[in-house]
Amino acid sequence: SAVISQKPSRDICQRGTSLTIQCQVDSQVTMMFWYRQQPGQSLTLIATANQGSEATYESGFVIDKFPISRPNLTFSTLTVSNMSPEDSSIYLCSVAGPDETQYFGPGTRLLVL
Amino acid sequence: KQEVTQIPAALSVPEGENLVLNCSFTDSAIYNLQWFRQDPGKGLTSLLLIQSSQREQTSGRLNASLDKSSGRSTLYIAASQPGDSATYLCAVKPFRGSTLGRLYFGRGTQLTVWP
Numbered sequence: 001s002a003v004i005s006q007k008p009s010r011d012i013c014q015r016g017t018s019l020t021i022q023c024q025v026d027s028q029v030t031m032m033f034w035y036r037q038q039p040g041q042s043l044t045l046i047a048t049a050n051q052g053s054e055a056t057y058e059s060g061f062v063i064d065k066f067p068i069s070r071p072n073l074t075f076s077t078l079t080v081s082n083m084s085p086e087d088s089s090i091y092l093c094s095v096a097g098p099d100e101t102q103y104f105g106p107g108t109r110l111l112v113l
Numbered sequence: 114k115q116e117v118t119q120i121p122a123a124l125s126v127p128e129g130e131n132l133v134l135n136c137s138f139t140d141s142a143i144y145n146l147q148w149f150r151q152d153p154g155k156g157l158t159s160l161l162l163i164q165s166s167q168r169e170q171t172s173g174r175l176n177a178s179l180d181k182s183s184g185r186s187t188l189y190i191a192a193s194q195p196g197d198s199a200t201y202l203c204a205v206k207p208f209r210g211s212t213l214g215r216l217y218f219g220r221g222t223q224l225t226v227w228p
Contacts, residue, residue, distance in 0.1 A: 100145060
């Protein structure tokens with residue numbers, strides 16, 4: 001299994017500001033995934049972060065809005081830039097274990113005022 | 114594009130009942146299907162993983178089945194308990210060749226088990 005931690009666990013931010021979310025995994029993984037869960041909605045993949053290369057973004061998500069860093073095989077950050085109330089969501093980091101099970105962090109709950 | 118639907122959206126039952134949560138998906142070319150539990154204010158906890166070649170998986174009081182050809186999976190919870198109250202999410206991983214690790218999620222079934 002994989003143990004994933006995220007910081008911060010929650011935050012309240014003003015519109016127009018940016019927030020960086022950290023994700024730490026207890027083992028080395030090739031790919032890390034960032035998901036968003038808007039209120040009452042399902043989880044949606046934002047991007048896939050590979051160590052040593054640019055992140056791959058899903059349709060509807062762009063690097064300027066959600067820049068991602070992946071400095072090593074156990075750590076990644078997601079920044080939510082120039083926030084608006086529509087960015088209020090839960091942001092989750094995820095990795096795939098060697099048994100193909102997908103593991104998720106506890107999430108970062110973001111409220112933008 | 115893969116679409117995942119979960120029925121019902123919400124379910125409220127008395128303790129002790131056996132219940133079935135349903136998940137359907139539109140594209141049968143899946144690599145695996147996973148059931149998760151999400152407690153309020155918490156992340157996702159993996160419950161069961163079914164590979165595309167398998168028909169079912171069991172863990173304790175939970176049993177998940179997969180009928181890939183019809184695009185359906187069910188999660189059976191036996192002898193429900195108040196501690197089972199949570200949102201249950203179904204997710205499918207497309208067959209290898211697409212974005213590795215990408216999951217498509219349903220909106221979940223919010224389960225309440227009252228004593």
